[in-house]
Amino acid sequence: MILVGQTTLSLNDFSELIFKNQQIALDQSALKKVNDSFEFLKQFSSNKLIYGINTGFGPMAQYKVSEENILQLQYNLIRSHSSGSGKLMPAQLSKALMIARLNSFMQAYSGVHQEVVDLLVQLINLNICPCIYEHGGVGASGDLVQLAHLGLVLIGEGEVVFEDTVHCTKDIFERFNIKPLAIHIREGLAVLNGTSAMTGIGMINIIQARKLLNWQLLFSAMINEIVGAFDDHYSQELNIVKHHKGQNKIASVMRDVLKDSKMIRDRSEHLYNPENLDQEVFEDKVQEYYSLRCVTQVLGPIYDTIEQAENVLVNELNSVNDNPVIDHLNQNIFHGGNFHGDYVSLEMDKLKIATTKLSMLAERQLNYLLNSRLNQKLPPFVNLGVLGFNFGMQGMQFTATSTVAENQTLSFPMYVHSIPNNNDNQDIVSMGCNAALMTKRVIDNSFEVLGIHLMTILQAIDYLGCQDKLSKPSKELYDEVRAIFPKFVEDEPKYKDLARIKEFLESTERINAFV
Known part of the structure; x- marks a missing residue:
């Protein structure tokens, strides 16, 4: 059980909720503050003009709404903005969105009735996820369109995903005896105004990007074993003179992974031996190709980028990100733009670029293994059959x-792609949800690339017959994956093998395996 409201919700908490279906409970002291905020808003809003309570929304805010229509106004907002299109988000992303919205409400600055948070807890714990579409929000007044579809479900309308099937919300609510939300003051606006879609998706992106980094770090170590690389490029002495946390972390992990490998070579034994100086042309490359030798310098900044993204996204997850802010402690209401998603958008773009670079490193290492002219120790395409008759990994x-290549094209940043809209009320926007969704696509793509990379590494190990010379982590992975992807010689379709390996890489709990 994970308690929400009083303490900071961490990336690990988020991972437990999403990937292990941990249950949520509300901190009672935080819940009291939520009620205090609601009671203050109810008292304070009497006989005052307050945006989104007795006015229209956005550029329509100059129009006053009559007292008898203020509750219907909130329903109108939810229904009118339930205008998403494109693909349905996976249920996992919709659940992440709900967790993020709940955590924002539990900061007790939104003036919502307790019914909202209680209902969100019910839906999260039952894995009932709103049908939310990818296209819609521009990430400025928050993720308006995506969150409107959440609001639609909260009031008992629209559709939900339950047990991988789309259902009418009304039917699922009746099955589980769930009472739809009744609007009290501003619950419609409070649900819609926020960064919870981009934040929830972004948190999952960070978890998955960290898995990718762990895998690519291990694969980089394994390819160095396969080619019999020298050990000095990941040594402490070489890396410590470069003052970057990520680079030194990657180097440290590589040393730990490869410490018992019987295939890595000591440069002093092979190239500093006076007997080798008589050669005019050295058979061994004095230095490896960059994709092998510069792993710490390439993966280091990716590590740093993930760390920074986690810091920013966790801050956003635990922030108040709607408008206006209902401050019952200072007995006032503050209008502004906490719903603006620039923090998330920028970090998602950086994470997307970093992930693309990770996939590029994997592709170059893959090419090295497949090109016999480069590696000079494996058959073309690591073909274990008859050359010319069989094709291996070609x-x-x-x-x-x-x-x-698709990753590279997708890596153009959304952060600098603002289009004014909403009668120019939203004249600069973040496109944060777009940025988060595109980053997810790049991450998904990268798992495919790493799956192919791993398949090739295992075939290379079998060709060399070096299983017993591998480091302990390398051998453990070899054994684990060979159980679902046996060695092959004859040509067979490989798309199902790739799908199994991708699922293995995505689902294995290695968030803190190395870095």
Whole structure:
């Protein structure tokens, strides 16, 4: 059980809720503050003009709404903005959105009735997820369109996903005896105005990006084993003179992974030996290709980018991000723009670029293994059959190359792509939800590329027959994956193998495996 409201919700808490279906409970002291905020708003809003309570919304705020229509106004807002299109978000993302919205409300600055948070807890714990579409919000007055579809479900309308099937909300509410939300003052605006879609998706992106980094770090170590690389490029002495946390973390992990490998070579034994100086042309490369030798310098900034994204997204997750802010402690209401998603949008763009670079490193390492002229120790395409008759990993390389190319194109930043809208009321926007969704696509693509990379690494290990010389982590992974992807010699369709390996890479709980 994870308590929401009084303490900071961490990335690990979020992972437990999403991937392990941990249950949520509300902190009672925080819940009291939620009620205090609601009672203050109810008292304070009497005989005052307050945005979104007795006015229209956005550029329509100059129009006063009569007393008898103020509750219907909130329903109108939810229904009119339930205008999403495109693909349905996976239920996992919708659940992440609900968790983020709940946590924002539990900061007790939104003036919502307790019914809202109680209902969100019910839906989260039962894994009843609103049908939310990818296209809609521009991330300025928050994720308006995505959150409107959440609001639609809260009032008992629209559709939900339950047990992987789309149902009418009304039917599911009746099955579980769930009471729809009744609007009390501003619950419609409070639900819609916020960064919870981009934040929830972004939190999952960070969890998955960290998995990708762990895998690519291990694969980079394994390819260094396969080629018999020298050990100095990840040594402490070389890396410590570069003052970056990420680079030194990656180097440290590589040393730990490879400490018992029988395939990594000591430069002093092989190249500092006076007997080798008589050669005019050295058979061994004095230095490895950059994709092997510069792993700490390439993955280091990716590590730092993930760390920074986690810091910003966790801050956003635990922030108040709607408008206006209902401050019962200072007995006032403050109008502004906490719903603006620039913090999330920028971090998602940076994470997307970093993930694309990770997939590019994997593709270059893959190409090194497949190109016999480069590695000079493996057959072309790591073909374990008859050259010319069989094809090995040749077909899979096309998939990896095209997927990385897509990542590169998707990496254009959304953060700098503002389009004014809403009668120019929203004249600069964040496009944060777009940024988060595009980052998710790049991450999903990268799992495919790493799956192909891993398949090739295992085939190379079998060709060399070096299983017993691998480091302990490398050998453990070899054994684990060979159980679902056996060695192959003859040509067979590989798309189902790739799907299984991708699922393995995505689902394995290695969020803190190395970094």
